[in-house]
Amino acid sequence: MAAPVSAVNPSRLAALTRLRCAVFQTSYNPTGVRTGAKYLRARLRGPSMAEYYPPVLTVAKFNRMSHGEFKIDDRHEAQRLADIEEAKRRGKGAPKKAKSAADSRRAGRRR
Amino acid sequence: MPPNFSARVLRDIKARNGVKANEVARRAYLYVARNQTLPPEVRYQAQLQLNTFGKYTRPTTPKNRCTETGRGRGIISEFGLCRFQFRTKALAGQLAGVRKASW
Structure with a gap:
């Protein structure tokens, strides 16, 4: 059953909307102008995004957390450092960092 | 991870x-x-x-990457796993409420 809409004055309808906004604490915005409120209203997505991967406890992390009270031998890290020392001893270590752009290996490269 | x-x-x-x-x-x-x-x-x-x-x-x-293997494709987002890890874990009974369908 259709109600007779045209019987009500539009200005009265607008006044009703304004009053409704005042009662329900919403902002009166009849022209639908964009106020950017939706960016403030939306929940922050960062916290849930940051905990997507489950936390992993590694030996290094444990040693850092225990502040030297306990210490677990990190065999993989020790092996890595030993390998680096061995490579350096044989002259196969990583090259020195370039101090300037001119020292860089990329300097002589053709582009 | x-x-x-x-x-x-x-x-x-x-x-x-x-x-x-x-x-x-x-x-x-x-x-x-x-x-x-x-x-x-x-x-x-x-x-x-x-x-x-x-x-x-x-x-x-x-x-969203696979939380087990880091694979970037074929992720089943409800579980955060790639399709093969999903299958492996589901068959092993490690995913609650997931069972193999057969009809």
Whole structure:
């Protein structure tokens, strides 16, 4: 059953909307102008995004957390450092960092 | 995440932490930039500020990767696993409420 809409004055309808906004604490915005409120209203997505991967406890992390009270031998890290020392001893270590752009290996490269 | 995670997973973690750290500031600039009741110069400046944020602060940069293997494709998002890890774990009974269908 259709109600007779045209019987009500539009200005009265607008006044009703304004009053409704005042009662329900919403902002009166009849022209639908964009106020950017939706960016403030939306929940922050960062916290849930940051905990997507489950936390992993590694030996290094444990040693850092225990502040030297306990210490677990990190065999993989020790092996890595030993390998680096061995490579350096044989002259196969990583090259020195370039101090300037001119020292860089990329300097002589053709582009 | 396995202990020997790939560089892609590390990059994704970096992006996620960046999003979390910069989210409030980004939202504030977004609010100003998208607010039509503010003067256009102010909105323009806010938009310029938004553009100065790095790519690891945008919420669209992080990609859901497999939490077991780091694979970037074929992720079943309800479990955060790639299709093969999903199958393996489901068959092993490690995913609650998941069972193999047969008809």
